[in-house]
Amino acid sequence: MKPLILVTNDDGITSLGIRTLVNIMQTLGDVIVVAPNSPQSGMGHAITIGEPLRLYETHIFEGVVEYECSGTPADCVKLAKNYVLHDRKPDLIVSGINHGSNSSISVLYSGTMSAAIEGAIEGIPAIGFSLSDFREDADFSHGVPFIKSITESALKHGIPKGVALNVNIPMKSDEPIKGIKICRQAHAKWQEKFDYRVDPNGRGYLWMAGQFVNFDTEKEDTDVWALDHNYISVVPCQYDLTEYKALKQLETWDL
Amino acid sequence: MKPLILVTNDDGITSLGIRTLVNIMQTLGDVIVVAPNSPQSGMGHAITIGEPLRLYETHIFEGVVEYECSGTPADCVKLAKNYVLHDRKPDLIVSGINHGSNSSISVLYSGTMSAAIEGAIEGIPAIGFSLSDFREDADFSHGVPFIKSITESALKHGIPKGVALNVNIPMKSDEPIKGIKICRQAHAKWQEKFDYRVDPNGRGYLWMAGQFVNFDTEKEDTDVWALDHNYISVVPCQYDLTEYKALKQLETWDL
Numbered sequence: 001m002k003p004l005i006l007v008t009n010d011d012g013i014t015s016l017g018i019r020t021l022v023n024i025m026q027t028l029g030d031v032i033v034v035a036p037n038s039p040q041s042g043m044g045h046a047i048t049i050g051e052p053l054r055l056y057e058t059h060i061f062e063g064v065v066e067y068e069c070s071g072t073p074a075d076c077v078k079l080a081k082n083y084v085l086h087d088r089k090p091d092l093i094v095s096g097i098n099h100g101s102n103s104s105i106s107v108l109y110s111g112t113m114s115a116a117i118e119g120a121i122e123g124i125p126a127i128g129f130s131l132s133d134f135r136e137d138a139d140f141s142h143g144v145p146f147i148k149s150i151t152e153s154a155l156k157h158g159i160p161k162g163v164a165l166n167v168n169i170p171m172k173s174d175e176p177i178k179g180i181k182i183c184r185q186a187h188a189k190w191q192e193k194f195d196y197r198v199d200p201n202g203r204g205y206l207w208m209a210g211q212f213v214n215f216d217t218e219k220e221d222t223d224v225w226a227l228d229h230n231y232i233s234v235v236p237c238q239y240d241l242t243e244y245k246a247l248k249q250l251e252t253w254d255l
Numbered sequence: 256m257k258p259l260i261l262v263t264n265d266d267g268i269t270s271l272g273i274r275t276l277v278n279i280m281q282t283l284g285d286v287i288v289v290a291p292n293s294p295q296s297g298m299g300h301a302i303t304i305g306e307p308l309r310l311y312e313t314h315i316f317e318g319v320v321e322y323e324c325s326g327t328p329a330d331c332v333k334l335a336k337n338y339v340l341h342d343r344k345p346d347l348i349v350s351g352i353n354h355g356s357n358s359s360i361s362v363l364y365s366g367t368m369s370a371a372i373e374g375a376i377e378g379i380p381a382i383g384f385s386l387s388d389f390r391e392d393a394d395f396s397h398g399v400p401f402i403k404s405i406t407e408s409a410l411k412h413g414i415p416k417g418v419a420l421n422v423n424i425p426m427k428s429d430e431p432i433k434g435i436k437i438c439r440q441a442h443a444k445w446q447e448k449f450d451y452r453v454d455p456n457g458r459g460y461l462w463m464a465g466q467f468v469n470f471d472t473e474k475e476d477t478d479v480w481a482l483d484h485n486y487i488s489v490v491p492c493q494y495d496l497t498e499y500k501a502l503k504q505l506e507t508w509d510l
Contacts, residue, residue: 044329045299045363052452052460074299074364078463083449105376107496108300108369109329117496121360121444153508160501180510184497189376194338197307205307208333234510236501241362241372242439246415246491253408255435255489 003029003091003155006119008076010040010098010111013060013068017097020140021129022061024148025094028155032090033066034080036073036111041100043111045118046072055079073115081122092155093119093126097143100134103168103223103233104186104214116164117239125159127151132227133171142177143169146232150180159236166235170227181231186222188214258284258346258410261374263331265295265353265366268315268323272352275395276384277316279403280349283410287345288321289335291328291366296355298366300373301327310334328370336377347410348374348381352398355389358423358478358488359441359469371419372494380414382406387482388426397432398424401487405435414491421490425482436486441477443469 005025009018013035025031037054054070067084069076077093095115102110112128119126129147131138150167159165166185170177190210198204216222223233260280264273268290280286292309309325322339324331332348350370357365367383374381384402386393405422414420421440425432445465453459471477478488 039305042302042304043299044301044369046301047297047299047364048463049297050294052462053449054458054460075463078447079449079461082447083461105494108372108494109302114299114363117363150510153510157508160498160504163498163501165505166496182502182505182510184499184502185495187495192333192337194308194334203309205309206334206338207307208303208330234505235496236498236505237496238498238501239360239363239496240440240442241421241490241492241494243415243418243491243493244439246418246493247437247439249415250420250437250489250491253412255405255408255437 004088005029005031006080006090006093007031007033008035008073008095008115010036010043010073012036012039013058015099016137017099017140021094021097022064024144026063028151031064033061033064034069034076034084036076037068037070040072040111042109043072044109045074045114047074048072053079073111074118077115077118090124093124094129094151096129097140098130099136099138100130101132101168102128102130102166103227104188105190107166107185107237113166117237120162120164121239123161125154126164127154127167128164129167131169139172142172146177146180163236163238166237168223168227168233170230175230177232178230181226181233183223183226183233183235184221185235186214186216186224188212188216188224259343260284260286261335261345261348262286262288263290263328263350263370265291265298265328267291267294268313270354271392272354272395276349276352277319279399281318283406286319288316288319289324289331289339291331292323292325295327295366297364298327299364300329300369302329303327308334328366329373332370332373345379348379349384349406351384352395353385354391354393355385356387356423356482357383357385357421358482359443360445362421362440362492368421372492375417375419376494378416380409381419382409382422383419384422386424394427397427401432401435418491418493421492423478423482423488425485430485432487433485436481436488438478438481438488438490439476440490441469441471441479443467443471443479
């Protein structure tokens with residue numbers, strides 16, 4: 001039996017990134033798509049509480065069972081597993097291809113990666129794919145053979161239990177991709193600036209804009225280093241946020 | 256100089272939980288509030304991309320500078336630090352008190368904790384407080400002295416860099432709180448069920464409902480164990496999702 005591959009994303013079901021990913025996955029298994037009906041970038045691990053979800057079958061891709069959902073990427077995985085596919089567990093969840101990088105700290109804000117981590121929580125092997133190019137018409141072509149080989153490896157070897165892979169692909173350039181690096185998440189943050197404007201009704205509003213600040217520039221084992229040097233980065237991600245090193249220190253507080 | 260304490264939450268600026276937290280913090284320092292203007296439960300680490308934010312000064316609390324924001328809890332922290340307070344860094348960020356537990360896996364879905372983790376990313380000591388009672392009129396009174404003493408300890412000792420504390424308080428009962436436990440995040444998940452209904456226009460919709468499943472029932476060092484035994488749980492949380500133990504295993508894939 002061919003593996004059952006669930007595809008989702010955060011840019012919405014009509015984006016070029018998910019279309020590219022569906023095309024690749026159709027060469028590797030049976031594909032089902034459950035993806036948001038609108039862009040959900042920056043949604044992090046949000047889920048829909050307090051209002052209901054809409055879920056409709058659509059016909060965007062050829063030869064694929066597909067649904068669009070009014071919720072977040074994490075909602076899509078929960079719906080796919082517990083409602084759409086209730087009698088069969090997917091063998092793999094892939095999310096993306098995101099229009100824009102999800103390296104380093106962006107993994108926290110990323111709907112793409114939260115869908116993959118939701119898979120890891122469910123014990124399903126999961127991979128999030130992102131391209132360092134946020135344009136709607138981004139060129140994904142140079143990443144295709146790598147996405148295929150990483151997915152084949154994951155199906156063959158199995159991803160460690162409770163882990164989701166965060167795969168980032170450099171923007172297309174004249175130089176060919178140098179290869180694939182297994183990395184850790186770079187220590188970095190976004191430094192925001194807010195741009196104050198006034199609407200035609202005289203009320204103020206603010207645009208958030210961010211600049212990426214990397215504190216890890218001297219290390220060569222990070223995802224940001226890999227991308228900067230034209231490698232594809234693969235970071236294994238888990239969801240236990242406990243800082244074990246701090247447990248003893250907190251015990252000394254005598255609370 | 257008194258410490259500057261930034262207060263936010265995810266239930267919205269008019270909730271009883273944030274009012275309780277503001278009252279406590281006013282006994283410990285200068286308080287500024289930047290909180291969502293509507294409930295943001297389950298928003299995880301979402302940020303607002305692609306649309307602008309509204310920020311208005313309000314006058315709900317006495318003796319406090321306060322703003323309500325149209326964005327998520329993480330947006331509130333970014334706005335407070337980079338726009339409202341651009342000339343002074345808060346000495347502490349507190350988030351909550353959440354109406355409902357944020358123990359174990361719920362930390363990922365929690366707007367309350369994402370605001371605190373956003374503080375940790377900024378290098379600001381941060382604590383998220385939650386009560387295991389999601390009712391609007393939940394009784395927070397038994398938690399007040401503990402919230403005060405934990406905050407005083409954090410101001411005195413300093414929270415380890417890059418760490419935010421996830422503090423959960425058991426629901427009020429006849430039995431007094433037994434004490435405070437330093438814990439790790441329990442290994443657990445939410446098992447969702449979807450309830451299909453049809454609206455008056457004949458279109459289907461789905462309600463998500465979840466049941467908490469704890470895989471860690473035999474261990475006594477988890478936050479869920481502490482809460483079940485009427486202790487307050489304190490979990491130090493960090494934001495590097497890398498699963499370091501998996502790096503070597505992935506190297507064997509020969510990608």
